[in-house]
Amino acid sequence: MDSCVTPLRHGSLSLVQTTDFFYPLVEDPYMMGRIACANVLSDLYAMGITECDNMLMLLSVSQRMSDKEREKVMPLMMRGFRDAAEEGGTSVTGGQTVLNPWIIIGGVATVVCQPSEFIMPDNAVPGDVLVLTKPLGTQVAVNAHQWIDIPEKWNKIKLVVSKEDVELAYQEAMYNMAMLNRTAAGLMHTFNAHAATDITGFGILGHAQNLAQQQRCDVAFVIHNLPIIAKMAAISKACGSMFGLVQGSSAETSGGLLVCLPREQAARFCAEIKSPKYGEGHQAWIIGIVEKGNRSARIIDKPRIIEVTPRGAGAGGQEGTPTTTTTPSPEALV
């Protein structure tokens, strides 16, 4: 499970908590702080928990930074983390900082709650559908963005993307990674979700497989559609087996929730999450179905790639909401 659940000595309460820590992957320290916090909280959100009682921050300062760099960078990173915690309705009351060769940022999220407040991720049944709440491709976007300044790397992908495409994709990835999955967690209750997990280091397929293995019914998850930040599937393909984005193995950071919903609720979930009352930029896609099976997950042979246009892109997108166009198969993209 994404968080550990410990029954307490007090009434029917449970302690639910999770910890995660990371190395920076974007250049903006403030955004990196927000992303780290969103990623820590995401493990609670994946269980349908919308509240967090307390956060601790884990930090290491790099010994290779000058005093000036430290004084500039670390407060911004901490500020981003704290701001995201506040957006999640919680606050950071403790933690620890050490010196290390590399910068580390992460945290601990803890909540004490009633059983009704969380959704055990093991109730998927045949006939459910799978919904994903953020587009894939964050790792590809972050890497491609670094390659802009590395000619031998850039040469590998320059036939399939422009620098502007990559810049927009990077901004879109950063926006998505920093977005809390809290709205999605709340809607899991409204629409009677049967199970969920968040997409991080094992990629969409890895996490779908983990989730499938935990189910009480004999089910299999079959993924038909892959919403991906525009052009990232093309980059992944141009890089051979390096990412495996369309194969579902590309790591994501602070990815969306993969939610199993009753078929009749899924479209309503996807419509509701776009409501302006939850703020800008939320979106969700039906990406697959739950069949009878042996607790496995797979992506169909030629999945439909849903190209998610970055909200910063000039053409098409209305402000604050990414637009999507679809193509029949990944082959069409390159």
Added chain:
Amino acid sequence: MDSCVTPLRHGSLSLVQTTDFFYPLVEDPYMMGRIACANVLSDLYAMGITECDNMLMLLSVSQRMSDKEREKVMPLMMRGFRDAAEEGGTSVTGGQTVLNPWIIIGGVATVVCQPSEFIMPDNAVPGDVLVLTKPLGTQVAVNAHQWIDIPEKWNKIKLVVSKEDVELAYQEAMYNMAMLNRTAAGLMHTFNAHAATDITGFGILGHAQNLAQQQRCDVAFVIHNLPIIAKMAAISKACGSMFGLVQGSSAETSGGLLVCLPREQAARFCAEIKSPKYGEGHQAWIIGIVEKGNRSARIIDKPRIIEVTPRGAGAGGQEGTPTTTTTPSPEALV
């Protein structure tokens, strides 16, 4: 405070939690795991909390280790951590592991408890006395032990200690660092402790000052006695200003609790902690007094050094319990 206390939405319950992580400082991976766990839990124990509902483990594997080293070392370290958690009546249910240039081990300890289960560390009054539950000198012992194989370092201290002294002190330090402060935490309730903290990176004086600053009454802490692992004061003195052990500034790892107790209870606390019912090796010393003052702490000009003989030493010590001899001042030691 050593742990953060968050009032919960449920009844009068509070969430108390703490996190700490460290780099290895002893050579034995199993003992390092125990020490890390004892150090994490110590922040709960310092608040008089004896139970822990859940622990998470934070780990980084060094990228410089060979596969063979990893497979040998990391399971031992994790085992030590888990064994100490079990001794503390809790268990490790989650955590995270990353790759890093350096090895990291640490964790998160969390408990949900009633107000009666913890002792807010702010009730010291003039007339109280200060008790310490582990001897000082762990950092000096660990460093001196590394110097045995570094001639230019060893030359600085070889006039005041033998290699055997250092080996025994190192074993004693390791034993103490791995010991849980749980018994002491329980006795804080029995003997009506007014405040406490645990001694770690800021040394005895640093932590005494922190604790003094938090008091509600106008008090000052005055330390008269320093229980120190035998010969470590002499090493510290031979090294000039490097450690400052007798000045109270030498860092400790997983040190004892510094407890403010009513005068009439302190001797009983020190007698009770030696009871065989708590297992072998516990000891405590009255080290100072609480006066009226401006929320500060100091060590008197020539404190009495209590030389704590390592339990492994051939002469004197009965099995399992260190013996102590005292000298009038640190000057007499070198």
